[in-house]
């Protein structure tokens with residue numbers, strides 16, 4: 626019992642000694658800089674809004690909009706008024722870009738005079754090799770699980786999915802005469818996913834993860850997957866044909882070569 630009282634007393638004493646320098650003279654005024662255990666950005670040099678400064682000739686800290694500045698995208702401005710002026714083109718392009726104003730690029734549709742939207746047949750931006758490679762990168766991240774590396778709809782998740790994923794290399798998606806064969810439709814599906822007639826979601830949307838330009842890149846890659854499946858030697862560029870030489874027609878004992886082998 627006595628021992629317990631002693632121990633508790635010792636603990637109080639030790640605790641008090643430790644706390645003393647921390648609590649110190651709380652509430653007392655001092656000219657010394659405060660102790661900081663977690664220094665952060667409180668101490669950086671700064672101006673308060675209504676202070677004066679010698680930095681600007683007029684001494685005002687809170688800066689005003691410079692004279693003749695035009696607020697961007699918040700004025701009545703008719704972009705068609707300058708459409709033919711060469712100097713205006715880069716500005717108009719940037720403006721359209723920032724306002725996501727271009728239906729073809731941002732929504733994959735063309736809107737006619739009556740406001741009726743149809744999917745664009747072709748990718749409305751320039752297709753380059755790095756773009757197709759980017760498309761492959763994104764496709765392999767986001768689409769392969771269901772649609773498979775070949776785009777045939779037989780991905781690991783796809784074969785177990787509640788709805789069979791589309792074979793993207795099938796005829797319906799190759800022919801731009803079909804609604805589903807248009808570049809704009811594939812773009813739209815990537816960005817918005819797909820619901821069945823009953824309203825149930827069949828394919829998730831990827832607009833949150835695949836930006837506009839990346840979605841076009843995926844469309845370009847889907848096209849190259851299609852090409853890789855259904856093309857033959859004659860479709861290759863002349864330089865590649867020269868390098869490979871004329872294909873020998875299959876026949877005789879060709880072993881286990883796939884039927885469409887070599888047609889990449």
Ligand code: HEC
Pocket residue numbers: 764767768769770771772782783786788789790791793805810811814815819827828829831835843847
């Ligand atoms: C979780 C599985 C899943 C993933 C991931 C997925 N899809 Fe799909 N996709 C489906 C299913 C299922 C369908 C068929 C829906 C139906 O029954 O109409 C489909 C259909 C499609 C169609 C055809 C739409 C139509 O109306 O015929 C396209 C094009 C397509 N997907 C492209 C893609 C692309 C490109 C990606 C990658 C960005 C992707 N999908 C990712 C499941 C998926």
